[in-house]
């Protein structure tokens with residue numbers, strides 16, 4: 444009997460006991476290939492010796508000092524590092540402990556910015572349907588998953604939602620991607636006009652939509668038009684790169700590929716790579732200056748913000764990503780993965796779309812490719828894909844409600860940046876979890892999925908991780924094997 448309130452009451456979870464590279468081992472000794480980095484978190488895989496060494500060093504010096512009394516060397520260094528590599532104009536960083544906190548801070552800082560500038564009439568937020576921004580009340584309010592918001596409706600701040608940039612389902616057959624982006628931008632502008640331009644605080648969007656849509660980038664030009672609209676109306680652009688940021692799409696920030704710089708940007712998962720809970724809010728200097736020259740304090744803080752151990756982990760993660768040129772690896776392996784996914788699933792009867800950027804790829808499952816009809820939600824297909832994959836030793840990140848919050852399913856793949864054989868992840872995803880023919884179509888709530896199952900053992904053996912040098916001969920940590928000999932098993 445567990446005393447933990449788990450995500451699903453009554454479900455039994457394997458106990459994660461250890462991890463190395465792209466593999467997690469449970470207490471029974473079963474191994475799982477982490478092809479989703481958890482929820483796009485573990486960008487360096489597990490037990491990276493350099494990160495562990497940096498954390499131990501910090502622990503030996505100081506675990507915690509409250510930020511109302513002290514700053515810490517490591518928080519200062521991490522902020523310097525983030526600003527040095529941030530989009531244009533970003534000059535300061537506010538540390539938090541995760542993605543929802545980063546979004547919450549973004550919403551409050553945006554509101555305070557306008558209050559300090561003498562525009563207190565700005566009170567509403569515009570965001571997009573089919574987006575996820577977290578579970579705290581502000582983040583939930585801007586999130587676009589209706590089923591998740593519904594019961595908490597009375598507690599949520601006023602937010603208005605527009606259409607996501609979801610080309611697979613949203614673009615009309617007679618429209619170019621650019622024209623589709625124009626139409627979406629116009630929808631945003633119409634909404635702003637309807638609300639009154641000077642009442643809107645911010646537009647919030649995931650640069651590449653992760654959990655709710657399954658790695659969906661915007662169409663070309665969309666974010667430039669959005670940036671322009673926000674500027675013309677004096678509205679802040681808040682980009683949520685909690686999942687898609689910090690290298691996941693092949694550039695440190697996903698917005699680099701859109702050619703825009705946000706006013707505020709939330710980052711989290713890949714920042715600390717799962718070694719410690721940490722998130723951050725990056726802000727334009729104009730926002731910092733308004734507060735600095737106004738009240739002098741952002742009216743928002745947490746006991747554990749800027750925790751030295753979390754900052755040490757994140758700083759080490761970011762240094763390893765740069766030192767080992769892992770963004771180049773994300774681009775190379777991401778291209779392999781995308782190619783192999785297209786080869787494997789491009790003609791699959793139940794895969795309607797394969798999309799994504801870098802090591803952030805999604806498959807949308809459909810019952811009929813021609814009509815794009817999703818599967819019956821009663822099948823709980825995404826949950827079954829997850830269960831079947833786990834049974835075969837593979838972690839992927841499936842989700843339901845892709846189409847409209849209720850219908851539709853997708854599978855997200857987001858392997859660690861150290862992966863050296865992304866095609867194997869693709870093979871594993873295919874063999875582990877997806878029905879391969881009409882005969883394999885899910886039968887019903889109690890029916891079993893008929894899958895083609897290749898040897899996941901062979902798959903597991905063949906996944907290699909890149910070299911990650913140890914911290915030296917004196918290091919007490921388990922040495923990583925060399926790139927040529929190391930396998931994930």
Ligand SMILES: Cc1ncc(COP(=O)(O)O)c(C=O)c1O
Nearest residue numbers: 541542543575576577683685686
């Ligand atoms: C885009 C995005 N924003 C915010 C969050 C919330 O982050 P957290 O779960 O760390 O609160 C998530 C989590 O998946 C996310 O994907």
